[in-house]
Amino acid sequence: MGLSEQLEKINNKTFTIGVIGLGYVGLPLMWTFHKKDMPVLGFDVDKKKVDCIKSGTPYIKHLGEEMMGILSKSDKCDATTNFSRMPEADALLMCVPTPLNHHREPDMTFVEKTTRTVAEHLREGQLVILESTTYPGTTEDLIIPILEEKSGLKSGEDFYVAYSPEREDPGNPDFNTSKIPKVVGGHGNEALMLACALYDTAIVQTVPVSNTKTAEAVKLTENIFRSVNIAMVNELKVIYAAMGIDVHEVLDAAGTKPFGFMKFTPGPGLGGHCIPIDPFYLTWKAREVEQPTRFIELAGEINTNMPRYVVQRTLEALNYHKKSLNGSKVLLIGLAYKPNVDDDRESPTYKLMELYEDMGAEVSYYDSYVPEIKPSREYAQYAGRTSVEWDEKTISQFDAVVISTNHDNINYRELAKWSPCIVDTRNAMKEVGSKDGQVFKA
Template sequence: MNSKDSLIGIVGLGYVGLPLGLQFARSGVNVLGLDIDSSKVDSINAGKSYIHHIDAESIAAQLDAGRLTASTDFSRVAECEAVLICVPSPLNKNREPDISYILKTGEAIAPHLKPGTLVVLESTTYPGTTDEDLRAVLEAGSGMTAGKDFHLAFSPEREDPGNPDSLVAKIPKVVGGLTPACLEKTQALYGQAVEKVVPVSSCRAAEATKLLENIFRSVNIALVNELKVVYDAMDIDVWEVIEAAKTKPFGYMPFYPGPGLGGHCIPIDPFYLTWKAREYGQATRFIELAGEINTSMPQHVVNKVAEALNGVKKPLNGSKILLVGLAYKANVDDDRESPTYVLMDLLSAAGAEVSYFDPYVPVIRPTREHAHWEGKKSVAWDKETIASFDAAIISTAHANVDHQQLVDWSKLVIDTRNATVNCRDRETVVKA
């Protein structure tokens, strides 16, 4: 695995797979990106980027160096020394784990595995997915035995999109192998591209590590979301309290409230563990309570909007509402699991006319959960357009959005992100 002449394959060229592939290529490793989406493959091979925070120059440089190529042909797995699986792992309509993308990927690559190949799953999932579910598919399709004829491991992705200080090379990589030999080969693989590799005892320990990281965030976000509601009833600004609390140099870590959870990790990962825990007769009450609090936040925001409109003798039914920010997180174009979609659904169900503005998402792309909004376009950012709405809700606080202009132009602003804290003339701003 330390040979720069070897080729590694990365299946899934999205927000995880593409940055990872670029980092391996920058480290001198030859990378083959594999995806069923031909548009992504064509973009990479043309030196273009389809993810906002990844510049085209980074892709073009690795193409020119001959260290990166992309394909839809999964038979090319036969050329690879290692295959990293970076595909989605969503929840189904019943909020249960959907590992179909992982298993279908396993079925696609299994016939082309050669003896000695390393397969690493990076998709977030419940403990046991790698050494039970994926292993079974790979062994059935290849006719080989994991840990004997080919290597198998899990290494959870760790991405922080929109954070310029978050570099793949500098984020420690947790790895767990099916056998000691699998672990050794996985450490050698990632050691070529990242500064620190953290080995754990098994695939399950690595899977559990990723879940703990995101459950920790989910629970603490739920705490401040609950406090936001409690302190609001006491006429206390929770944002002011958090700023004061974080001056304590020990025993405290700041988390911030919002209109709900978004992204591919925090809204989903905790439910992977709650589902798997039931198999062992274990309750996860703390995690489930946090989920209840976080999923109630969009309705809290809608209630605040209705109250604010009532204050100016305007009903929510029939009002024109603008959502400012569609991406789940500031300064990215990733709208997966965005709470803004939930807000749009709730407001629309209440009879409001809903629009949105987001410089990173000019048109709503196809989504599994909110297909009915597909094709809707971001409104223009100008005084006449913004002033035409009865209320504007800041659901994501992008740095390149002028929130002072929003306050100046809007009849009413409902701020869920504390984005207007430094704005002038905030008489029309309501915190939610």
Template structure:
């Protein structure tokens, strides 16, 4: 089988390589020619994907990359893995999906399977994407071409997260569409979970990430409450998770980051309003998580005030720009919010992140593009009034940070167990 995977980012590239490894012939398509050129040269632009994996797939001719979407006519299945952000009004932006549909539609052959993997609200596949493809191709879904939804379940930075072994939910527009999609994914994925419709599959993905967002909001709120009581939330969580049933540990932080948890629940809240429903739990969780950077900034102010300093005029180093440990993905990272809030209060702000040596252009924080990571040295670290740990990369030497930095604000419990001076570390 020859398939096309559209969107060669954190979802599409590992999926492409897994299909190629499993014996399929894969055509990776992306509008970014620099990505295409890198892949054809055997280079990786994603930290946790080894160049050797790309070189093996390209060398064996099981994988190639292109920016020519007309080549969709060569394949029997198309998997769409494009971004689904929120717009400036915090509403779903499915333009990447619909534009992809319009682009591929004229080149679809009869009998081709189209699968959407991008996280989105229920109804996107069988309404929005279907209508766009049908209008631009003259083909009918379920008759002339097959249509399905199968949500991605990537977990970058988790070495035990392997595409082939993560159970895959699959929903089809028709029973025959579902069968075709199951046949496709059975090539590369060990466990498949068929559901009755595209909408169930879309809703399941939103539930997964909304579940995480709500529970993270709970521990973020308790972090503030317990801090006021003089209780360490991290110690509380470590004690509670010894219960072998009925409890799942979630951890607080400086806010939410990445493309999933800060965004996906709002796809559901937006769609729910269409049906006259109000998602109060989700919206409250969003308010709590969105407020966390402000709480962290207040803790930075407290730490500086203890040394008779203010944020205005201080030098503050953000330790960790990526949205989660051990990845090079800084999309939606709360570190950006912290940097901008501290800068607005008159601080000189910089960052250190071994995974993000240079800030890439982003939709909401374009003005930081080109900013480079500070050097990890005693002279550099010691020149800052505060080191604010926003992401706890395992490769960072926190013992050295304790030796070099006069004041540390820790949002990730990264300094736990490391000898420090009295009043040197402030938890936030």
């Protein structure tokens, strides 16, 4: 099937979009295309996710029941664990994890395995797009060689390849998938044209760039920018605290400047699948061309050390109350990495748990968005642990309460009544009256 035929199918809304990986990126992407009346077919190795889509059961809280109910009843939406159905799709969009290994190097296991599966079922005329964040050169040096070798087809002649990085911000009410401009880089002009035509059906704006390497670099640059600026305000937080200055008051005042300043907010460390991970994809790749990445690595060092600063402030808070961390009961509020979502990927709360327990504390957590901890590679020891209840009898038994994530549904006034020792990493207690020595900012 040639380019003109594929473009005609897009215009006629008969172009089937296959989405591989139905998580925080893939599921909203399916929904975005479906809303524009495009046929969608989801693939995932997790049968539970597939069953949830078929039954209309939400498995990502902020996406809601209405969306899942519509997808489950639509004759233009299907989901499967059967990857042999890939030829049914005209485009295959890969939305799979790209984590780091223990040496802070890219772990491309999911991308490679998915690409090999795609190659086994690749047919002529298909468009393959990687959406996972990765290092510059992944599409040309890894994806295309695997697809060509295993299928016997040639990119740009028999099938099309593009790269378009996801830009999801889970739980953001102002910017869902359809409202965030889409950067697109193609392997050749025809691939770029086809990918842009596809995204144009559902996304507010497509931003074509010259090649896939450039598109891969765009996503890394966005998140490196955030990582470096967050590291800066985290460092300022520690410096200003030593001077008796409230960093949040400083940032609020600085943020009134209408030009030349962009406000970032400090916290207990970095979380989510982007900012703690993506910068190190570039530091790894930069070593190939013998270029230093001093800013990126320094930012990573500062942000990685923030949980230890929170623990130090907790020691000081407990000491004020004539208590030791060893043997104390500590409650962490917020397991999700950001407010008002159930996404706990790379959450700094897990590192805080580990540090407190290493120092002899008895640690619990409260988070209505994450009522039970799911298994993970890095913190498998916490799988199955559940959130405590939110009531005075439960909360008041803890020697220290640490606010790690400031969900809106937490009653901070009740917390001020129930807990004599609060370590606030998010400035959540700002509007709540507190007694002397009760709230310690961290």
